[in-house]
Amino acid sequence: MLRVDNASVFFAARDGRPVHALDRVSLEIPERGFVVALGTSGCGKSTLLNAMAGFLPLSSGSIELNGHPVTGPGAERGVVFQKDALLPWRSVAENVALGLKFAGTGRKERRERALELLRLVGLQDFADAAPYELSGGMRQRVGIARALAPDPAILLMDEPFGALDSMTREQMQELLVDVWARTGKQVFFITHSIEEALFLGTQVIVMSPRPGRIVHRYDLQFVSAFARDRDARAIKTAPQFAALREEIRAVVHQSEPTRSSVS
Numbered sequence: 001m002l003r004v005d006n007a008s009v010f011f012a013a014r015d016g017r018p019v020h021a022l023d024r025v026s027l028e029i030p031e032r033g034f035v036v037a038l039g040t041s042g043c044g045k046s047t048l049l050n051a052m053a054g055f056l057p058l059s060s061g062s063i064e065l066n067g068h069p070v071t072g073p074g075a076e077r078g079v080v081f082q083k084d085a086l087l088p089w090r091s092v093a094e095n096v097a098l099g100l101k102f103a104g105t106g107r108k109e110r111r112e113r114a115l116e117l118l119r120l121v122g123l124q125d126f127a128d129a130a131p132y133e134l135s136g137g138m139r140q141r142v143g144i145a146r147a148l149a150p151d152p153a154i155l156l157m158d159e160p161f162g163a164l165d166s167m168t169r170e171q172m173q174e175l176l177v178d179v180w181a182r183t184g185k186q187v188f189f190i191t192h193s194i195e196e197a198l199f200l201g202t203q204v205i206v207m208s209p210r211p212g213r214i215v216h217r218y219d220l221q222f223v224s225a226f227a228r229d230r231d232a233r234a235i236k237t238a239p240q241f242a243a244l245r246e247e248i249r250a251v252v253h254q255s256e257p258t259r260s261s262v263s
Helices: 045-053 092-096 098-102 107-120 136-148 166-183 194-200 221-227 232-236 239-253
Strands: 002-012 018-029 034-038 060-065 077-080 154-158 186-190 203-207 214-219
Touching: 002 045, 018 045, 018 186, 018 214, 034 045, 034 194, 045 077, 045 154, 045 186, 077 136, 092 098, 092 107, 092 136, 098 107, 107 136, 107 166, 136 154, 136 166, 166 194, 186 194, 194 232, 194 239, 203 239, 214 239, 232 239
Parallel strands: 034 186, 034 203, 077 154, 154 186
Antiparallel strands: 002 018, 002 060, 203 214
């Protein structure tokens, strides 16, 4: 379990004024949990993810993974960024295995692990291709495989599908649900898309404008049960999906939303 307890973050802006980015956020991501964060730009979603990743220190509060405090980056937390950030001079398989190489894993074992993960994301035929030979969606699949290579306990995903066209984005959503179901990883996922959040998550949190606070939590076990069937069109046109999407849209745009819960 990843546990965030009363986490707050202050930092200095360029003009020297303090910015209160995150305010007393508490959150638990259980085993096999898929938590999606929604909110307007600047509400602290990425700040929260960067603190979970160990890239950003908390001003107060704590973050623990399986009872161990998060004090910096670690292999037990895999990060997938908004941009694929692949190394163009390395092959697809070498990009996937990069973290394993830094960890001292042998060449043969790195290759086997990379091929295993490329099969998982449907890119086994592109192991020796260069990143520039792949489409945007394919490069993001490589990014997911690379994050999984060290076998982390949790995936932290910062709007990884935001730059993709709608058709590719839907395909990537279905792929991610399949990867999550197969690997059983915990996932923390950031998006601006309410539909994406509802399709992917077992829980959706809605965050307020700065300073970021969690103002709503939606338990979406019933939605994710449909999502595991991987029929995105049927799910997104279901009446209950549409009703919840409109409810959350109203919540996101309210300045002081009323707390509610759906299960």
